[in-house]
Ligand SMILES: Nc1nc2c(ncn2[C@@H]2O[C@H](COP(=O)(O)OP(=O)(O)OP(=O)(O)O)[C@@H](O)[C@H]2O)c(=O)[nH]1
């Protein structure tokens with residue numbers, strides 16, 4: 001099976017459309033993430049509406065281009081259709097307003113009206129054709145009821161549907177009274193969905209105006225008026241006299257045309273030529289979908305723009321408040337629990353145990369164990385009960401392996417509740433101001449309720465814990481590394497190893513000379529070795545105190561946490577912070 005070029009174009013275009021739809025759905029998701037931001041409700045509705053329109057567009061992707069005449073009552077839409085169709089009474093033109101109450105579908109084939117009948121009901125759609133329709137292979141032309149007569153209640157829903165089904169809008173204005181506010185305002189939200197040449201403005205009944213006045217005053221003023229009302233540039237503006245192109249214009253004797261200036265041929269060429277070209281439809285539809293997408297994005301953007309600065313500031317303030325709160329919470333820890341100091345020391349010595357070699361290394365290992373028992377003993381002594389003390393000793397022996405974990409857990413509960421309390425107090429102080437600025441940025445007033453904005457206790461405590469543990473771990477590891485440099489290990493071990501070597505050498509040498517040394521020699525040697533080992537270790541401990549005293553390590557840990565608080569971003573645990581982020585994410589320029 002071979003696929004024609006036209007088909008591949010269509011398939012590609014459909015793919016693009018799918019991706020535009022996806023963009024809109026993602027926009028919706030982002031809006032959904034900020035349920036407390038009030039403008040989100042209408043934005044979401046608009047997204048739904050646009051998605052619906054795009055789906056319609058997709059369904060009729062390979063159908064004819066729909067060109068719709070739209071305008072206020074009596075502006076001459078029906079006359080224009082008749083002139084274009086070459087049949088004077090194709091669509092009723094009358095003196096009683098409104099004349100046209102239904103959608104008049106002018107096309108080549110019977111099926112051209114089907115989609116309108118399906119959407120609007122048979123009673124609201126009339127199908128027309130003429131010999132000139134034969135050349136309209138790719139276009140369906142629609143005449144619509146007005147937007148501003150006594151029947152507008154019934155007309156407006158019809159028009160909404162018609163616009164949703166249209167690819168090109170031809171907005172018809174009466175040159176005698178072009179600035180009709182109601183009509184212009186009604187169209188304002190729709191015209192933004194039609195890009196470039198998909199929106200044509202036609203000023204009809206030009207024969208009623210003086211040519212010079214028309215060119216120099218009426219048209220420029222009108223363009224200024226409409227561009228400011230619709231907030232967009234108008235690419236095509238045509239001045240026509242539709243009635244002149246009827247077979248029988250039946251000019252009123254008292255009001256004949258004032259001049260010949262007329263751009264009707266351009267209009268006709270646009271519809272029967274440009275729009276009617278086969279390749280035009282796919283491009284237009286794609287462009288229209290892109291335009292619809294851009295439209296919702298622009299809407300979202302302009303909504304956010306109103307609150308942007310305030311929201312950014314609120315986010316900054318939340319971050320600052322949370323940063324402060326975290327610091328407050330962590331300093332609780334720094335000041336409250338001295339048992340942690342012991343823990344830090346134990347952890348440091350445990351690390352050193354793994355890194356050190358030689359006799360001093362063994363001393364460090366022994367010292368680390370003593371410290372671990374020590375932590376057990378410290379907690380036992382407080383109870384003062386001998387049986388408890390022994391039990392404690394046993395349990396600290398048994399839990400020897402898990403000592404690290406035990407150290408981590410010591411006092412955690414108490415600390416965390418104190419830290420959380422401090423965190424919340426700190427946030428409580430700053431929240432009222434932040435909440436006010438959020439309410440000004442159109443957040444629901446419920447953001448004032450402090451209990452809703454605090455991050456979840458569990459999450460916060462887990463995050464604080466992880467933050468603390470990580471920083472402490474790194475600090476201890478760094479200190480241990482500094483204290484385990486090879487050269488340091490060598491220096492501290494050399495006296496003991498030297499003496500050991502010396503004693504060993506004498507012992508072995510004399511052994512071979514059958515000259516057995518006295519036990520005094522060994523006792524003496526042992527003491528010398530022990531003394532130098534203790535001295536070395538003692539000096540080493542001094543170094544540890546100096547380089548990595550508990551206070552110092554705690555301070556360093558705290559410094560490190562302070563640096564990390566920014567990256568920690570507790571705002572992500574804070575529901576309002578997340579919503580602000582979502583709103584700010586709507587501010588994407590593409
Ligand atoms: N002088 C002059 N009169 C025109 C022109 N076009 C339309 N008219 C007249 O304006 C009146 C209204 O024309 P219609 O075509 O019925 O206007 P419409 O916009 O379809 O009106 P509704 O169907 O009620 O919304 C008729 O009397 C037309 O003859 C024109 O170019 N010049």
Ligand SMILES: [Mg+2]
Nearest residue numbers: 077078099100
């Ligand atoms: Mg009409």
